[in-house]
Amino acid sequence: xxxxxxxxxxxxxxxxxxxxxxxxxxxxxxxxxxxxxxxxxxxxxxxxxxxxxxxxxxxxxxxxxxxxxxxxxxxxxxxxxxxxxxxxxxxxxxxxxxxxxxxxxxxxxxxxxxxxxxxxxxxxxxxxxxxxxxxxxxxxxxxxxxxxxxxxxxxxxxxxxxxxxxxxxxxxxxxxxxxxxxxxxxxxxxxxxxxxxxxxxxxxxxxxxxxxxxxxxxxxxxxxxxxxxxxxxxxxxxxxxxxxxxxxxxxxxxxxxxxxxxxxxxxxxxxxxxxxxxxxxxxxxxxxxxxxxxxxxxxxxxxxxxxxxxxxxx
Ligand code: BDR
Ligand code: CA
Numbered sequence: 646x647x648x649x650x651x652x653x654x655x656x657x658x659x660x661x662x663x664x665x666x667x668x669x670x671x672x673x674x675x676x677x678x679x680x681x682x683x684x685x686x687x688x689x690x691x692x693x694x695x696x697x698x699x700x701x702x703x704x705x706x707x708x709x710x711x712x713x714x715x716x717x718x719x720x721x722x723x724x725x726x727x728x729x730x731x732x733x734x735x736x737x738x739x740x741x742x743x744x745x746x747x748x749x750x751x752x753x754x755x756x757x758x759x760x761x762x763x764x765x766x767x768x769x770x771x772x773x774x775x776x777x778x779x780x781x782x783x784x785x786x787x788x789x790x791x792x793x794x795x796x797x798x799x800x801x802x803x804x805x806x807x808x809x810x811x812x813x814x815x816x817x818x819x820x821x822x823x824x825x826x827x828x829x830x831x832x833x834x835x836x837x838x839x840x841x842x843x844x845x846x847x848x849x850x851x852x853x854x855x856x857x858x859x860x861x862x863x864x865x866x867x868x869x870x871x872x873x874x875x876x877x878x879x880x881x882x883x884x885x886x887x888x889x890x891x892x893x894x895x896x897x898x899x900x901x902x903x904x905x906x907x908x909x910x911x912x913x914x915x916x917x918x919x920x921x922x923x924x925x926x927x928x929x930x931x932x933x934x935x936x937x938x939x940x941x942x943x944x945x946x947x948x949x950x951x952x953x954x955x956x957x958x959x
Pocket of ligand 2: 891
């Protein structure tokens with residue numbers, strides 16, 4: 646089985662990505678680490694437990710990580726994901742935070758990867774604070790990963806949080822910089838524009854949520870708020886369908902043949918600039934003089950994606 650370690654800021658699309666992986670028969674999730682982002686890290690922990698409860702997988706260990714960026718800031722995305730990160734839906738019967746492991750998320754990442762050298766794929770669908778701290782704790786970590794899959798960054802300087810900044814990178818630009826420069830391992834990026842160009846139509850969404858299962862009913866409940874927000878969105882790329890950003894990075898980690906077209910370039914992150922702090926830099930001309938190149942996802946097998954998404958709620 647593929648061994649995954651998943652780092653999330655469990656908003657709604659993180660929940661969808663986790664459920665996609667839990668439904669994949671070829672995958673074992675070794676742990677889920679939580680970080681600030683869409684909502685406060687305590688809510689993220691609770692949300693992950695709620696997702697695991699809905700999927701009857703509460704045996705998977707969950708770890709709490711950084712509450713703020715490297716510089717001590719939390720941006721947040723409550724207007725889209727709800728105050729609690731999962732659409733402020735009723736959560737009676739949610740598991741308590743006593744189920745969260747005592748070990749910190751950053752230590753857990755270092756430990757789990759070292760216990761399984763060469764075998765773990767790390768999937769990060771959140772601000773990269775935990776990953777940045779982990780490589781500072783253990784610089785040998787990237788060399789022991791099988792792969793790194795990130796939802797974040799942008800390729801056309803289109804932002805969703807600042808003019809030029811995608812949420813996960815703009816929430817902690819220093820962490821994104823550290824990860825893109827210090828994780829010299831096989832790295833896949835599901836960037837913001839690519840996810841928007843790969844939307845699932847709303848009628849697919851209806852069929853997806855309409856499945857007769859407890860998981861589908863759980864998803865319909867937590868997804869309602871952000872779905873309504875997405876339907877009114879008039880952002881730069883617009884939403885003509887449903888964009889489960891984090892699920893693209895997860896699907897790439899789950900299935901090696903999911904990505905059908907990609908570019909390979911050195912990448913980095915802008916740390917200063919009036920409008921560009923947090924923007925991803927794609928070095929198409931080699932001026933950064935970096936040997937490491939990330940795989941930037943351009944096209945994926947959408948039929949496969951639909952199947953994986955459907956299976957996630959069955
Ligand atoms: C990213 O930001 C968050 O709101 C989503 O969960 C996703 O990880 C998209 O920019
Ligand atoms: Ca996320």
